[in-house]
Amino acid sequence: MKKLLFPLIALGVIALMGWGYYQAMYAAPTEATMGDVQRIFYYHVPNAMLSFLFFAISFVASCLYLAWRRNQPSLAQAADAWALAGAEVGVVYCSVVLITGPLWGRPVWGIWWTWDARLTTTLVLWLIYVSYLLLRHFAAGAQMQTLAAVLAIFGALDVPIVYMANRWWRTQHPAPVFGGSEDSGIKDPHMLAAFGWNVLAWAVWGLLLLAIRIVVERRQQSISGGEARAALAAD
């Protein structure tokens, strides 16, 4: 039964992704002024929202790693695996945002990119977490984990700035769809349904990736621990 559980969950997630695709490409009506290119919204916005969630997971896990690293090392290692997995999946989602955004901007604005507050802070967020992943790849040891945790906490401080950027400053980026002015929000119920299904589908997909990455990292930790013990025994 346990062996069947993962394929069943994976199949459910793939079916949900397929349903989300159908909703975005066929069920949602074509937007009057932008046409078909507006459908990029159903990928771009859920990926942006969920990148915040995964960076938040990395932030919380990094705080826990710093709190537990001296007194509860085994729990700290678990928190470190969560922090790494959250940062990685967050970077994947943020990369989608940074690529689909310009692909929407070119036909609608006439430009691929502009250095407005929302776009720039998003790029900075992506760069911080890419540097986090590079640090983890090229450095080693307990000191690396501590430095990485501090970097993840600093990176997460950019998340509220990205979120508030088009509320605090006048930006080329469209006004917030949700949580903006009183008349913000999706008015068409079919568009709202397509958006909701895609948020759900991308959330479940991302959580599956997160779970797999945590398992892979926990296994890596046990392999590295075994190698360290073998090296000590050889001495």
Place this chain on the structure above:
Amino acid sequence: MGHQFLIAAFCATWAIQLGYVVWMIAKWRGQKAKLGSRS
């Protein structure tokens, strides 16, 4: 024209997401091989 950008966005999204899945599978298989050679 909008259609081409939509297709490009769809392809880029899945190239990134599936690229990450393939990388994780490769890492998993590498670990499996390492554990196999040790035992």
